[in-house]
Amino acid sequence: MRAVLTLYFISFFHWDENLSTAVYHAFSALCYFTPVIGAIMADSWLGKYKTIIYLSIVYVVGHLIKSVGAIPSLGNQAVHVVLSMVGLFLIALGTGGIKPCVSAFGGDQFEEEHTSERSKFFSVFYLSINAGSLISTFVTPVLRGDVKCFGEDCYALAFGVPAALMVLALVVFIAGSGLYRKTPPQGNVLLEVCKCIGFAIKNRLKNRSRQIPKRDHWLDWASEQYSKQLIAEVKMVTRVLFLFLPLPMFWALFDQQGSRWTLQATKMNADFGIYVLQPDQMQFLNPLLILVFIPIFDLGLYPLISMCKFNFTPIRKMATGMILAGMAFGLAAIVEVKINETDMPQLVPKESLIQVLNLAKNPVQVTIQDQNLFQQPVEAFQNPDEYSHLILNGEQQSLRFILQHQGSSLAFNYTVKEKSVYSLIVFEAEGSLSSRLITDLEAKPENGLAAVRFINGLSQDVNLTIDSKQFTPVQRNYGVSGYSLVERDTYDNGKCITETGEFTLDLGLLDFGASYTVVITNVSGGAVQTWKSEDIKANNVHMAWQLPQYLLISAGEVMFSITGLAFSYSQSPASMKSVLQAGWLLTVAVGNTLVLVVAQAAPMAQWAEFVLFTVLLFAVCIIFSIMGYFYVSVDPEDLEEKEEKRETPSRGNMISLVTQKTKL
Numbered sequence: 001m002r003a004v005l006t007l008y009f010i011s012f013f014h015w016d017e018n019l020s021t022a023v024y025h026a027f028s029a030l031c032y033f034t035p036v037i038g039a040i041m042a043d044s045w046l047g048k049y050k051t052i053i054y055l056s057i058v059y060v061v062g063h064l065i066k067s068v069g070a071i072p073s074l075g076n077q078a079v080h081v082v083l084s085m086v087g088l089f090l091i092a093l094g095t096g097g098i099k100p101c102v103s104a105f106g107g108d109q110f111e112e113e114h115t116s117e118r119s120k121f122f123s124v125f126y127l128s129i130n131a132g133s134l135i136s137t138f139v140t141p142v143l144r145g146d147v148k149c150f151g152e153d154c155y156a157l158a159f160g161v162p163a164a165l166m167v168l169a170l171v172v173f174i175a176g177s178g179l180y181r182k183t184p185p186q187g188n189v190l191l192e193v194c195k196c197i198g199f200a201i202k203n204r205l206k207n208r209s210r211q212i213p214k215r216d217h218w219l220d221w222a223s224e225q226y227s228k229q230l231i232a233e234v235k236m237v238t239r240v241l242f243l244f245l246p247l248p249m250f251w252a253l254f255d256q257q258g259s260r261w262t263l264q265a266t267k268m269n270a271d272f273g274i275y276v277l278q279p280d281q282m283q284f285l286n287p288l289l290i291l292v293f294i295p296i297f298d299l300g301l302y303p304l305i306s307m308c309k310f311n312f313t314p315i316r317k318m319a320t321g322m323i324l325a326g327m328a329f330g331l332a333a334i335v336e337v338k339i340n341e342t343d344m345p346q347l348v349p350k351e352s353l354i355q356v357l358n359l360a361k362n363p364v365q366v367t368i369q370d371q372n373l374f375q376q377p378v379e380a381f382q383n384p385d386e387y388s389h390l391i392l393n394g395e396q397q398s399l400r401f402i403l404q405h406q407g408s409s410l411a412f413n414y415t416v417k418e419k420s421v422y423s424l425i426v427f428e429a430e431g432s433l434s435s436r437l438i439t440d441l442e443a444k445p446e447n448g449l450a451a452v453r454f455i456n457g458l459s460q461d462v463n464l465t466i467d468s469k470q471f472t473p474v475q476r477n478y479g480v481s482g483y484s485l486v487e488r489d490t491y492d493n494g495k496c497i498t499e500t501g502e503f504t505l506d507l508g509l510l511d512f513g514a515s516y517t518v519v520i521t522n523v524s525g526g527a528v529q530t531w532k533s534e535d536i537k538a539n540n541v542h543m544a545w546q547l548p549q550y551l552l553i554s555a556g557e558v559m560f561s562i563t564g565l566a567f568s569y570s571q572s573p574a575s576m577k578s579v580l581q582a583g584w585l586l587t588v589a590v591g592n593t594l595v596l597v598v599a600q601a602a603p604m605a606q607w608a609e610f611v612l613f614t615v616l617l618f619a620v621c622i623i624f625s626i627m628g629y630f631y632v633s634v635d636p637e638d639l640e641e642k643e644e645k646r647e648t649p650s651r652g653n654m655i656s657l658v659t660q661k662t663k664l
Contacts, residue, residue, distance in 0.1 A: 026593075032592065241580075461473050
């Protein structure tokens with residue numbers, strides 16, 4: 001569902017890119033805050049099985065509301081926004097709530113001695129997640145873009161299919177109820193840890209007097225209420241959680257695949273020859289590359305590095321993953337700069353843009369009052385290379401246009417407004433030269449669409465139809481239609497209906513992100529003769545140029561995420577695994593919150609934002625590396641034994657007893 005979410009905000013709600021990005025990452029952050037709620041519900045109240053069922057129902061209801069909110073004919077935009085936001089909130093509560101329960105409930109089905117079977121289950125579980133992600137990120141954009149409903153992209157279907165599949169999954173899960181081992185709730189260790197830390201801080205603040213003896217560690221101030229074992233375990237956890245502090249910056253970059261990188265893909269050429277890719281389909285590369293990279297890294301790269309006698313510690317792997325993600329955003333910035341080369345020039349106050357379309361039979365010399373433009377005559381039906389800049393003396397100005405044609409000179413006055421884009425069309429009407437100043441698009445069409453308008457050079461009105469889109473009748477003698485947005489395609493079977501009959505209209509290729517002016521010049525041989533001007537250049541940077549950044553960030557994820565989880569688990573006692581899982585998920589939530597803040601608080605050019613995130617991640621990587629350099633890896637069992645030795649009383653000649661752990 002999330003694969004199409006950013007484009008849904010932009011094309012369905014018509015929000016700008018920054019607001020769409022902010023809401024997308026707010027939703028993503030919420031999806032990673034709510035697992036804490038799900039874990040508390042499962043461990044303290046309902047148990048994992050009931051939590052999965054109840055929150056899956058919430059999950060399904062959220063999807064259904066989201067699908068209904070995407071039906072264009074249902075109410076106004078306010079209704080759509082309210083329904084969508086309610087749906088997203090319920091989805092976040094559902095997906096986050098079951099996130100910590102599903103894998104743990106699967107693990108509960110195995111006895112302690114079945115470690116190899118449990119390991120196989122988790123491998124299949126992780127494979128299933130990535131296979132589902134791979135299929136869905138490829139298919140959901142097809143449901144959105146290739147299927148049309150209500151006359152536009154079918155977002156209702158794109159959201160409805162996941163809802164239906166989630167209902168099916170829930171039915172299958174409930175059907176196996178009699179086969180499951182359901183462990184009752186045993187209390188939530190996360191709450192105990194939070195209470196222990198809170199009590200330690202509170203007790204320390206109450207006992208600030210210098211006369212009170214100091215304690216070795218600030219958590220020792222909780223010893224009046226909590227056991228020594230719990231305090232020792234919390235100490236181990238806080239050491240790892242402190243190491244988690246820099247990690248959100250990685251997720252701030254990683255999760256922009258679904259927002260900023262998808263928006264970047266909308267401004268690129270998606271034609272791969274045999275298949276035209278939807279911009280939101282590029283995200284399927286990440287799960288695909290993850291499935292490819294994991295065996296390559298585990299069976300090839302890491303053993304090779306080990307053979308070279310290099311100590312590639314988990315901290316170093318995670319730092320390398322950060323560097324790779326930063327490099328991916330550096331590449332994204334370079335791609336963005338190349339994309340901007342085909343953009344319209346930035347409009348500034350007291351300035352406008354203009355081009356001349358000469359539809360007469362001979363060259364025309366155009367002179368504009370107080371402007372030094374168009375030094376050479378404009379040839380008949382000459383396709384302009386680019387727009388020229390008009391400098392004005394205020395918000396608007398009346399300018400005199402002088403046209404010289406075959407020895408005669410004609411003058412026309414037009415009012416030009418600042419920060420606008422114009423075409424001056426010059427044509428012959430009733431044996432004399434005439435002109436018209438028309439307004440053009442100020443920016444590229446969004447989402448890779450093409451924009452097209454028509455100028456009717458015939459002496460009779462015309463009705464035009466392209467790919468089932470019907471234009472309003474275009475007036476005779478150089479009447480101008482409005483713009484219409486169409487999918488990128490070759491349009492060779494349009495219709496042009498005049499007073500004398502119906503004719504075929506061949507427009508050729510209308511390419512990604514381009515804007516066209518099509519002039520109907522003549523009718524002959526059962527077809528309409530046209531001339532096409534490309535006013536805004538098509539997207540000429542191919543989407544394949546995103547592949548290197550996806551390769552880098554996916555390799556970074558394998559090194560950072562998988563290694564980080566394994567490392568944090570190895571550094572905590574068995575009873576504290578769920579606390580570290582919650583801490584890890586919260587780093588993802590905080591990372592998404594960082595993107596939200598940057599998108600709303602400091603809007604800037606997109607390439608500059610990519611560079612900013614690259615610099616920030618490199619800086620954080622240095623901090624993390626320094627923290628990792630001073631971090632001493634421990635075995636939780638060894639640490640527990642040391643704690644027990646330290647706590648054993650020794651008075652006078654009493655023999656100090658040391659508790660020994662026997663491994664069976």
